[in-house]
Amino acid sequence: MPIPFRPGSPIVEPARSLPVAREVDVLVVGGGTSGCAAAVAAARRGANVLLVERYGFLGGTATAAMVGCFCGVYTCGPDSTHQLLVGGIPREAMSRLEAVGGGYKYRHRFQVDHEIFKIVLDQWTAETGVGILFHATVAEALVADGAIHGVVVEHKGGREAILAARVIDASGDGDVAALAGAPFEIGDEHGDMQAPTQVFYMGHVDIERAMAFPEKEIRRLLIEVTASGEFDFPRVSGSFSPTPQPGKVHVNMSRVPDVNGIDPWSLTLGTLEGRRQVEGFARFLVKYVPGFESARVDAIAPQLGVRETRRVMGHHVLTREDVLEARKFDTAICRSSWPIEDHARGRETIRLHLPGDDFYQVPYGCLVPHEIDNLLLAGRCVSATHDGQASVRVMGPGMAMGQASGTAAAMSLRAGVSPRRLDPAALRRELVAAGALI
Numbered sequence: 001m002p003i004p005f006r007p008g009s010p011i012v013e014p015a016r017s018l019p020v021a022r023e024v025d026v027l028v029v030g031g032g033t034s035g036c037a038a039a040v041a042a043a044r045r046g047a048n049v050l051l052v053e054r055y056g057f058l059g060g061t062a063t064a065a066m067v068g069c070f071c072g073v074y075t076c077g078p079d080s081t082h083q084l085l086v087g088g089i090p091r092e093a094m095s096r097l098e099a100v101g102g103g104y105k106y107r108h109r110f111q112v113d114h115e116i117f118k119i120v121l122d123q124w125t126a127e128t129g130v131g132i133l134f135h136a137t138v139a140e141a142l143v144a145d146g147a148i149h150g151v152v153v154e155h156k157g158g159r160e161a162i163l164a165a166r167v168i169d170a171s172g173d174g175d176v177a178a179l180a181g182a183p184f185e186i187g188d189e190h191g192d193m194q195a196p197t198q199v200f201y202m203g204h205v206d207i208e209r210a211m212a213f214p215e216k217e218i219r220r221l222l223i224e225v226t227a228s229g230e231f232d233f234p235r236v237s238g239s240f241s242p243t244p245q246p247g248k249v250h251v252n253m254s255r256v257p258d259v260n261g262i263d264p265w266s267l268t269l270g271t272l273e274g275r276r277q278v279e280g281f282a283r284f285l286v287k288y289v290p291g292f293e294s295a296r297v298d299a300i301a302p303q304l305g306v307r308e309t310r311r312v313m314g315h316h317v318l319t320r321e322d323v324l325e326a327r328k329f330d331t332a333i334c335r336s337s338w339p340i341e342d343h344a345r346g347r348e349t350i351r352l353h354l355p356g357d358d359f360y361q362v363p364y365g366c367l368v369p370h371e372i373d374n375l376l377l378a379g380r381c382v383s384a385t386h387d388g389q390a391s392v393r394v395m396g397p398g399m400a401m402g403q404a405s406g407t408a409a410a411m412s413l414r415a416g417v418s419p420r421r422l423d424p425a426a427l428r429r430e431l432v433a434a435g436a437l438i
Contacts (some may be wrong), residue, residue, distance in 0.1 A: 027164035032060020034379035034402035035170030041406030066301035068250030072396030076108035077353035088436035174310035174381035198274025203298035210291030314383030316365030332361030334400030
């Protein structure tokens with residue numbers, strides 16, 4: 001009897017009918033900080049919103065990758081005075097966390113308790129009437145006549161379709177846009193992407209002594225123990241910071257090079273390597289840094305902190321020059337001053353800061369992809385070059401872009417125009433009225 005399936009030969013799936021599980025005004029794919037901001041913004045403008053998330057909780061990089069702070073919410077250069085850059089929904093997220101002891105300003109960042117943040121996001125989306133589907137991933141985009149009309153999702157119950165008048169890709173990886181056929185780029189001119197980090201937390205730390213230890217001394221020690229062969233660290237530019245919980249620090253020190261964040265085989269190897277590095281960095285901190293003598297690993301993030309995969313090309317592509325020249329735009333929907341922070345090859349990290357408290361603006365065109373209509377972008381997959389994305393990818397501008405995308409989706413529906421035909425001036429007025437800083 002012949003073998004029905006042979007290695008190397010393609011397998012043809014049979015055609016099948018799919019049930020339509022839901023029809024909504026706005027479908028947001030990806031429940032990270034930018035996706036949540038988009039969903040809340042659209043729902044507050046009367047849209048029927050469904051948010052699809054692959055995990056069983058919201059927050060994305062802030063919770064699943066345990067990135068313990070919101071970067072890009074304040075000006076942050078060496079000569080800045082740490083002025084607030086974001087308002088509206090990002091500022092509301094900070095206020096909600098502060099109210100329950102889950103966040104506070106620390107230097108140029110906003111420190112976050114990721115477990116409390118999960119609860120805050122559950123409550124916030126429920127209050128605004130956002131529907132949620134957890135434990136589901138997008139398998140196909142439903143495209144006709146150059147416009148997206150929904151997606152096919154996969155989950156434990158099988159496959160089903162969700163129809164939507166507007167779709168917001170907040171997946172981080174540009175999954176929906178890629179499936180829909182929108183053009184995208186990956187990596188720098190050589191195709192290299194920024195390296196991810198495996199974040200972890202350590203408890204039983206003497207915070208006062210640990211934070212008094214100079215970062216330049218930590219760097220010197222990392223270089224020294226790597227050169228001696230005692231450790232084999234791929235990065236010497238990392239740091240740790242206190243969390244809202246007493247005696248606990250958030251450690252951002254690892255670097256996992258050569259990981260493709262949209263290749264599960266590569267991600268698997270990277271995840272194993274990330275946890276291997278956690279063990280080494282934890283031993284280093286206990287041995288060499290004051291305040292860590294009794295410390296131990298408290299938690300390791302469930303996923304790598306992936307910085308870059310697909311960048312979906314849109315009507316404006318944010319460039320290195322846009323960032324470093326602090327360019328302003330008539331169509332701007334938010335602002336940012338995070339440096340071009342490139343976790344490139346080697347042990348160092350490139351950081352190119354803006355002077356003082358200056359900032360650049362992100363145009364609406366960065367959220368509107370080429371070729372596919374009814375689709376908007378939010379978060380780190382927005383339209384940018386490799387260098388532009390190295391700045392705009394962080395959570396402060398990410399949430400602000402999410403608010404803009406959600407607002408634009410609802411406004412375009414109300415006005416009966418496609419998102420690409422929406423008047424940016426009207427969008428800006430709506431955002432400012434909602435407290436956004438542009």
